[in-house]
Amino acid sequence: MNMYKLFMASFVWAMTSVCALAQHNYFGLVFDAQTKEPLPGVTLGFPSGKGLITDATGRFSLVGNPTRITVSAVGYRRQEVVLIPSRPVRIALEPAVEDLQTVVVTGNREAALRTETPIAISKLSARLINETKPTSIYEVINKTPGVLMVNLNNEQHMMAIRQPMTTNAYFLYLEDGVPVRPMGVFNHNALLEMNQFTVSSIEVVKGPVSSMYGPEAVGGAVNFITQRPTAVPTARAGIQIDQWGYQRVQVGAGARQGKFGLYVGGLLSRQRDSWLASSNYDKSSYFARLEYAFSPNTRLTGTVSYNDYNSQTSGSVDSTAFFARQYVSTTDFTYRKTVSFRSRLTLEHTWKNGSESFVTGFARKNSVGQNPAYSIRWTTGSPTATGQINSNDFSSYGVIAQHTQKLSFLNSKLIVGTTLDLSPNTYYAYQTELTTELRADKKSVVKYTQVRERPDNQLANYSAHIHNVAAYGQYDLEPLPKLRVSAGLRYDRMAFDYTNALDRSSGGKAYGQVTPKLGATYDLGGGKGLYANVSKGFSPPALTSIFLKRTTPTATSELFYYNLNPARFNNVEIGGWASLLGNKLYIDGALYQMTGTNELLNIRQPDNSTDYQSAGRTLHRGVELGVTYRPSKQVFFRFGGTHAVHRFVEFTLSQRVSDAVQNVNGNDMPSAPRTLWNTEVSYYPVWLKNFRTSVEWQHVAGWYQNQINTVRYGGYDVANVRAGYEWKGIELFTNVMNVTNALFATNATRGNNATDRTTYTPAAPRTVVVGVQYTFSGK
DSSP: OHHHHHHHHHHHHHHHHHHTSOOOOOSEEEEETTTOOBOTTOEEEOTTSOEEEOOTTSEEOOOSOOSEEEEEOTTBOOEEEEOOTTSOEEEEEOBOTTOSOOEESTTTSSOEEGGGSOSEEEEEOHHHHHHHOOSSTHHHHTTSTTEEEEEOSTTOEEEEESSOSBOSSOEEEEETTEESSOTTSOOTTGGGGOOGGGEEEEEEEESOOHHHHOTTOSSEEEEEEEOOOOSSOEEEEEEEEETTSEEEEEEEEEEEETTEEEEEEEEEEEEOSOSSSSOOEEEEEEEEEEEEEEETTEEEEEEEEEEEEEEEOOOOEEHHHHHTTOOOOSOSSOEEEEEEEEEEEEEEEEOTTSOEEEEEEEEEEEEEEEEOGGGOBOOTTOSEEEEEEEEEEEEEEEEEEEEEEEETGGGEEEEEEEEEEEEEEEEEEEEEEEEEEEOTTSSSEEEEEEEEEEEEEEEEEEEEEEEEEEEEEEEEEEEETTEEEEEEEEEEEEEEEEEETTTTEEEEEEEEEEEEEEEEEEEEETTEEEEEEEEEEEEOOOHHHHHOEEEOTTOSSEEEOOOOOOEEEEEEEEEEEEEETTTTEEEEEEEEEEEEESOEEEEEOTTSOEEEEEOOEEEEEEEEEEEEEEEETTEEEEEEEEEEEEEEEEOBSOOOTTSOOOBOTTOBOTTOOSEEEEEEEEEOOTTSTTEEEEEEEEEEOOEESSTTOOOEEOOEEEEEEEEEEEETTEEEEEEEESTTOOOOEEEEEOOSSTTOOOEEEEOOOSEEEEEEEEEEEOO
């Protein structure tokens, strides 16, 4: 009941904040019908042929006494509005979900047309997010062509964007363009810290975008655009539950008064006594955004996010338990606790000629403590095992500044920017001792029992002051009609001063890299076009990989990972888009090839430990395709998929002298399914207004479980059904996930040793989520 009391307190807080903002009485306003956010840059045309454009807050003033206007904006349905003299105009534009001509900000940190951005980028709209009603953010992100966010349960995840399914730092996660975690601090599971209820849209870039956003944006970048204060007073509140003990309550509200705008929102979720034993969790997330307009051209935006996550981490199960649907993990004592705080303050100005400048100051504070199941080391047949407890904490502050100068020469513009990120980081880990309960064949474990903690046996203990600095520039121009060229260059330097308590050493280390990009788009006319780009990316190793100790069979002393090198990538891609059948059919595709050197690869050892190696060369090659088709207002079809190869070009399996040295040149990388797709058909019947239903199919092809390609997992297919009905602001909905009750694992791995056994991360059986959401909108 405490959860619901806290929810009611949050709801009262949000409603009080909104009611404090009475709406300002102005003559004209245009806003998004889905999010209620004001829409800048909307064109209003009059019968006389004259027109005007809404300002940054979606406002406009009418001159004279027109009786009718035409309202149009990129990504929205054109609308004719009849005006009533002396009455304020409130215009809600409906998004055109199938329109490829979408405005995105993730390509270069400012608003631009998707079709003028020479990279593979997808936007997940507010409508798609709202209709999905996700309990975890992977349910939305996996609708992106070429993207697989691997569900590890309780919002834990791995990612696969132009990479195998991996926990490596090859993906950059951002909130309103600010990285969720600093470079050098392990960013795996960073999306635990997101508040999905206060996200307005999500933009996903595939391939290296290091020239603009910096290191770690190798496989891609995921930018969460938060909800802006609404143009009209708006409040939402909802509840979701399922039959496996999941519960969530959420609230959000926003409004504007004069130059001020406010949006606040939060959620509380928990899991109890699930289908998977030892998987209880609690999460609370809160968010606030305040906007102030000094003038239509100068704006100040501040955001604050707080997240508290506490979960049991059930880990994986062996083959006996998996195929018997006995979802009992081998541990009941492992956990992950994360507390995060993020804030930013952005001052932006639009100059008279359309040039733009902004400065963002930000601060972050994170604490991640865990007793992870993945760290357990056990040798086949042994009655004992070891684990670890660790804590990774940082506090950081920094600034991002950028100026875009529009030039009359060849319709060009110059973008220059800089970033500074200072992040003190501490990390420690110590060993735990476990006993094992073995199956009869002694080749696998039924259960681990934690015997005692050994803080005297430290595995890592360091403090580091991380200094990340960068400068970047990009120049866009049109040398020929319909041809737009973009060239970018960025220099990054990640440096840190450290004190390592394990070997009583101290010092400093730095990684620097220049990452160029060259791209072009060509408008073929008729809603068709092509693009191409070449780019570079790199990702330095995380500090946890550098300082964790390992023992070699040939030495009595402990060695540390001081010799890891940054991973570097070269990417080439071409793509295009086409609008067909009277703008009812849209196609977006890309072909890419990315080569990597010094990738940080992890190889599971016989004792279930991981040997990290920064060596070798890899190849990543694929094709991505996105299709949307809307033959009528009642039917909408969406398809997104990829076929890709992720392969070792040159890689020696182990450098440890006790191991048989094997090269795996030409082998597929493990956990690299060649084919992924997600497709969905939605139905909106005219005979039952405000009703929706959809059927979704996720396909993940099989993959090799180890580097030597001896064992495969067959992949999986899963179907989901969603339905909802809204009446007077009250929406009742249900999501039936895994409707066929298929048995599958979202992750299945094993080592290269002949005695190793496959471990499975089981996916949930059929799950029925039901919920209700109430939405109030003022006038």
